[in-house]
Amino acid sequence: MQRYFPVLDWLSRYTKADFPRDLGAGLSVGILLVPQGMAYAMIAGLPPVYGLYASLFPLLVYAFFGTSRHLGIGPVAMDSLLVAAGLGILGASGPEEYILLAIALAFFVGSIQFVLGLLRMGFLVNFLSRPVISGFISAAALIIVLSQLKHLFGTNIPESNRIYELIINAFKALPDVQLFDFLIGFVGILIIVLMRRWIPRFPGILLVVVLGILSAFVFDLEARGVRLVGAIPMGLPSFSVPDLNVDLVVKLWPIALTLAMIGYLEAISIGKGIEDKSNEDRLDANQELRALGLSNMFGSFFQSYPVTASFSRSALLYDSGARSNLSGLISGAVVVVTLLFLTPVFYYLPKAVLASIIMVTVFRLIDVAYARSLWFRRRDEFFILLGTFLLTLFIGITEGILIGVLLSLLLMLHRTSNPHFAVLENIKGTDYYRNVDRFSEDQHVRADLLIVRFDDQLYFGNCSFFKKQLFKYAKEKGPALKAVILNAEPINYIDSTAAKMLYKTISKLKDEGKEFYITGAIGPLRDIIFSSNLKEVIPKTHLFVRIVEAVAFYDGKESLSPIQKKVSQQTKRPGN
């Protein structure tokens, strides 16, 4: 039960001493959540109040089902951008339809996450490699920063997800820049950046929000043309069933899948990062997936758009020492109070202030140092990063990450389809057998023996490469060759395609009068050999732990001791 309802776990262990810490952390995050929520809703192309709706029910649901007390669930910049990118191309007929689409998308994303969690598919997120994530995030951050220029300039710059269109449109809008909007935004950026540098623990964002509201109210900035957040409907979000039909599923699935994976990736990597720091081990990857899924699904019934864990709010929860998921409930309470009583105050918040918050927060996500280090150390992965970055900037956000994942999988497959294949010879004065390419000057070379090592699993993707290499080196050894020894220690698996290849290869060697020995076969490999027809061409007596033992056997010098036999021939498969 506790696995599926982590609330039972933390609630049963809750003590009075925990409450003050949870209260402090929950309040701090709640106060940050309100302006952030409104700002991120703007990125998603939604009215600011929907950022508050998304900051309410998802938090409550996560408090019950989540396994981390440090994850600050709610709207985040990256996912908001993905929502905008995905819904932008659907051509909604107006703001109302756009909102309904965003809510339906949240339900869809949540369902995907929940089902993947039930199927224990959390491991899939591992296939988002660091270069892909970094390239994607840097590109998305650039797009977000540029997309906020319209609020900073106080002008109408047409939306776009493509960098060149954004830049061109921004230049076209330069003559219309509103001085007051721009000044407010610029000062906002300055304050947040300088506060971060000088007093890192000071809530710069809150200060900017308060100053913005005050100055708008006092100086009647609305009359001077400054764009304010304006009237926010008062009251809690109403219940309504999200309208997700088959037609929408067909249209939305690429963006929903991307959001489900990216959202989960953000949550799980933030959660793991914090656990690393705090030396904890409570995070359950699949339960997190289910919890996020339920948060999105339930949230969508109360007008929430897709949410996940926010980096800044999670860090704040950790720094202020949250003791349990109760802190999330307290943050939710702050949002409730805001929605019930404070919306008239936020009427006066200039949109340029929200833009300044977004721009500073998001700009820091652009990671040049990592790209540079890859350039020097891993040229192939650098190009994966660059490819993802450019595709995201110029083609599209979903396409960028999907093609990035495909590229990094292809790179990995290409690597496994051409693994390292080494010819080994004896290092004089030792019983080591090592690569001739690295130690030739110290080696004793034998013409009658070919000793090779294949450094990967043998599967359909590389078994023809194995065969080609083996016969190439056998040919190089020439007619003196009498036996082949395969150091199989790195071979952790042989699939059926490769088993057939290996069977034919060994048979062919035997037809040519050459013996075939295997050394260092690990347990799973021995099981595979003894349970397939490979045992017909690899008798137990041809298995050894070390190369030196196989060579001694071939030379007729030594036979194995009982324990050596046992170690080299053990198998768990019955009937052997």
Next chain:
Amino acid sequence: MQRYFPVLDWLSRYTKADFPRDLGAGLSVGILLVPQGMAYAMIAGLPPVYGLYASLFPLLVYAFFGTSRHLGIGPVAMDSLLVAAGLGILGASGPEEYILLAIALAFFVGSIQFVLGLLRMGFLVNFLSRPVISGFISAAALIIVLSQLKHLFGTNIPESNRIYELIINAFKALPDVQLFDFLIGFVGILIIVLMRRWIPRFPGILLVVVLGILSAFVFDLEARGVRLVGAIPMGLPSFSVPDLNVDLVVKLWPIALTLAMIGYLEAISIGKGIEDKSNEDRLDANQELRALGLSNMFGSFFQSYPVTASFSRSALLYDSGARSNLSGLISGAVVVVTLLFLTPVFYYLPKAVLASIIMVTVFRLIDVAYARSLWFRRRDEFFILLGTFLLTLFIGITEGILIGVLLSLLLMLHRTSNPHFAVLENIKGTDYYRNVDRFSEDQHVRADLLIVRFDDQLYFGNCSFFKKQLFKYAKEKGPALKAVILNAEPINYIDSTAAKMLYKTISKLKDEGKEFYITGAIGPLRDIIFSSNLKEVIPKTHLFVRIVEAVAFYDGKESLSPIQKKVSQQTKRPGN
């Protein structure tokens, strides 16, 4: 030059003695090619004469560019089915448009193959694993057999690529079965099957064709309602430029890509199979891809639909001892003679005879034995086979193979994301360190040492699994644990994501006061360690060849000899 024009190779070595063998082989294949070509064109939904057109120019082009003298190029059953499946859903307005589409498809397929060949992407075909191929071929063979029922019954059964529709339609057509058509087809099947069993080398197909033509002519079967091949336009195919526009490319790419890969796969696996038997090594995988591509491209200018190597004709070329690609030119000459002079004869060939040839040839491709052996030995791969089989039968031919490939890649990725992770302990009385799960009764267990082996490359897909396992076992060892030894022999690669994980993991162990040693690191791994920041946490003195040496070092008993040091610390990277 010879690499791109293999004709220069075989022509320069050609002797007079080769000619009689080439003539014999070329004539035999040519005589088989004519009825097969017409039959396969029927599978593709084309008039029979297009099978002859496809048996002409592609052969000539392959003779110049191909690297195997034993590949019988031309129309084949599987690809013809794929053509029918791919074009069927496009809804051509009539037979003329359908023919133009098939020819445009040949050009498209050829271009894909040629470009992939130039890019040396032949290795991609390795990702079609045996279970996927077997499941796909069995399903396609079933569909082909059922699709020929209409010719065997002499009725109009609506076309379909889905098994249940085919079966339902066949049952509906039962009342209309034409007795003569059915008898002719049934006798044809009997003759071919019995001849194969009793006199394997007798050309049963030719006999059935001759008997069919004679009886149709002598008994005037056309008047009795038997469906004949009918009038075939006399003369060689005319030149015309295939009409492949952007619109078609968008519609045709899935089927074109499938055909390009399947066609190449058939050619390369037949070619390799024959080379295995004949102990040759001339086949150049990428040149074959280019040669097939050129055959399809050039062929399409002379009204050929997609072609590849035929299993039966290639076997016949090999059996009759073809000496060079000249045999292909001779087969082409047989087709030319047929087109110029013999079409009036084939007027009398009953379609039921062609159906009987197809049904027998294709039925043998259904491989139940392999599926059964997978069921007992590799349950996971069996389900890949079954999935591909069922998807191909019930969803669609292209979908079947594409999803099959994806499934087998996912299985492989799942395997690499959860590799074998073993805890090792010393086997008493030896210097072996082996898995505690297999040898616990013979082992000497130490509480202060954790020795582990990770049996795969460390990359983004499995590095969090590695970390989780390592700390799990470290926790089990308890507070007595003082050092961790990683047997890295199976780790052939560490990507940047995993390097970062490893750096953090080792740092964390060090913070806890635990030492970290690596044993058996292969050359490429040492290079990676010494060229990354991993060298900060893995000093050279912590690298060993064998576990026993690391343990001795940890115990303070022994230090390494100069050669041991050299072997364990060698790297090719400069500056180390």
